[in-house]
Structures are given as C-alpha cells and as structure tokens.
Amino acid sequence: MAEGDDQEQKTEQPTQRRLEEARKRGQIPNSREVGNFLILFVLALTISGFMPGMGRDALHLLTPFLEHPDQMAVDQRGLGLLLSQVMTKAASILVMPLLAAVIAVLAAAFAQNGFLVSLEPVIPKFEKISLMRGLSRMFSMRSLVEFGKGVFKLVIVGGVAYMAVLPGLPHIRRLVDDSMIGILLFLSKLAVKLMIGVCVAMFFIALVDLIYQRISYTRSLRMSKQELKEEYKQQEGDPHVKGRLRQLRMERARKRMMSNVPQADVVITNPTHFAVALKYDGQKMSAPKVVAKAVDFMALTMRKIAEEHQVTIVENPPLARALHDAVEVDEEIPVQHYKAVAEVISYVYRLKGRVPPQMQKRAAL
Missing domain, CATH: 3.40.1690.10 (secretion proteins EscU)
Incomplete structure (x- = not known):
C-alpha cells in the first residue's frame, strides 16, 4: 500500500541526471522482442543465402541413414566414428546461422541502448532475497502484462505459421511418395514462407513491445516534486556543477x-x-x-x-x-x-x- 502511494506521488518526468544514474546501474529499457525479431530475421537471411549449400550438405548427411542403413557399422568403433562424422558435418552446416544469431543478439542490445558495460545487475544483493518480494513480483501488474504478451505472441505467431503452412498441407500428405531431393525442395520452400510470415508478425510485436518498454521504463523512473527539489539543491550546491553550468553558458x-x-x-x-x-x-x-x-x-x-x-x-x-x-x-x-x-x-x-x-x-x- 505504501509503495502504491509512493508511486502515485511520482508524477514528474525523470531528469537527465536520474536517467544517467539508472544507466550506470545497468537499468535500461530493453525489449527482448526486438532481440527475438533480429535473431529470427538474421537467421532467415542467413539460411536463405546459404540454403543451397546447407541443403546439399544436409542431403549428404542424411542419405546414408535413409538409403543404406543396413551398411552402417554398429560396433563400438563404428558408432563412435559415425557420431564424430555426424557432429562435424552438423557443426559445419549450423556454424553460419549460429554465428549470425550471436551477432544479432549483440546488434539488438547495441541498437536499443548503445555500448554499455555494467556489473551491478549481476552483483548478488541479499536484500533481494525475500519471499514476500518474490511473490509480489510474481503477481504484479508487470508479470500479468508479460504473461498476456506471451499468450498474444503465441496466438499471433502460431496463426501466421498455420496460414503459411495451410496451402502446403495436401502436398505434405504425398511426401511419402516423393524423392529425397523433392522432399528437401518442398521443405525448403515451406520454410522460407514460414520464416517470412513469422518475421513480419515478429516485427510488429517487437515494435509494440519496444514502445511499451520505453514508456514503462520512463514511468518507473518518475520522480516526486520533493525529489526534484532535492536534486536541484544538490546540483546548485555543487561547485563543480555550478562551474560547469557557468562554462556552458559562456x-x-x-x-x-x-x-x-x-x-x-x-x-x-x-x-x-x-x-x-x-x-x-x-x-x-x-x-x-x-x-x-x-x-x-x-x-x-x-x-x-x-x-x-x-x-x-x-x-x-x-x-x-x-x-x-x-x-x-x-x-x-x-x-x-x-x-x-x-x-x-x-x-x-x-x-x-x-x-x-x-x-x-x-x-x-
């Protein structure tokens, strides 16, 4: 109750100093949906660009399992060699998409808040270890919003994915009669359609979430009139600040x-x-x-x-x-x-x- 009353008193927009202090603490607006979209988008571009080579490598990897499973050695030495070959080949196929995903994660963080290194968020604080505080966070309005956002995202992305796959359902039933190359070609086209549809849906979800996170972040840093007065007094009383202000005016x-x-x-x-x-x-x-x-x-x-x-x-x-x-x-x-x-x-x-x-x-x- 006291926390709610305190929030009601904080009606003023945060000052530049408060924003800078929050940034130093690692408290920044961050939309995970922007990161998810960038990862998906970069993966889609990477897979589309490298799809012919990846498809060829995947075909070579799967052919022995599908066409000549009876010729595989099943002893300990043979299985070890087979496992090593499969892992090496799979790694070579997935290295570019995984590298692109890592770059996308870094790009998403940099695009939203620039370069920032702060260890404060990962420093353990014993005052945060509280059952009541954990329960209050679990059933807070923010948690409800995040839950609703997750359900909404699941419905939207699932619906878009279903609409992308729906036209190809009749062909999926006939895949058992198709060749390996035909199956891979169909699945690659279906994957491209699916990625495009999901990317478009994720773009709008990320845009809405980014706006929400910015508004929520600003609201969380709002100040009361008393806090504004105290900060003003601190700045005016600091000779370094006064000197800097005088220099800027000059x-x-x-x-x-x-x-x-x-x-x-x-x-x-x-x-x-x-x-x-x-x-x-x-x-x-x-x-x-x-x-x-x-x-x-x-x-x-x-x-x-x-x-x-x-x-x-x-x-x-x-x-x-x-x-x-x-x-x-x-x-x-x-x-x-x-x-x-x-x-x-x-x-x-x-x-x-x-x-x-x-x-x-x-x-x-």
Missing part, C-alpha cells in the same frame, strides 16, 4: 556572439588584443551597435571570421580599446564616440560605394 554566449560577426559592417581591432564588431542600419538604429567583442585569442577568431565573410577590418587601437571597455554587446555606442565611429563607418561605406547620411549628421554634431 560558451553558448560566445557562439551566439560570434555568429553575429558575419552580419557586421566593420570590425575595429587593436590589432591583436581587442576586436569590436559594429553594425549600423540608418533606418532602424539611431547609432551603430556593438554586435560582438573579444580579446586575445577570441579577438583573433573574430578577425578570421570577418575575413572569411569579407567583413571590413579597420585597425584603430585607441577606438577598439575604448569601445570594448565602454560598450556591451547589443548596445549602441555612447555619444562621446560618435565622431570617431562615424569616420570609420563613413570609410567603410565609401569602400562599398554608399555613405550613411544620418551618421554624417551625428559626426557633424
């Missing part, structure tokens, strides 16, 4: 600022220690605006971006330093710098064959 701000450089009209430099990018639109702005600024290495980066996008670069150390110290990004330049900036803007516009009249008025002031 990186995002720098990237956003550098993306403004290609739209600038001019970049004023120190030339190496300071760089300030200005943009001016006489229709929308009362004065030029600083769209980006940087020092040292980032200033060199601004120069490179400006050169790549053919933004005019003007070396004016006093003005670059003054604008960098006095004006923040996305702010218009102050009145005391109108004249100096007007000269730079006018120079840039003359290079481009146009002169901003409003800046000329401000410069005259």
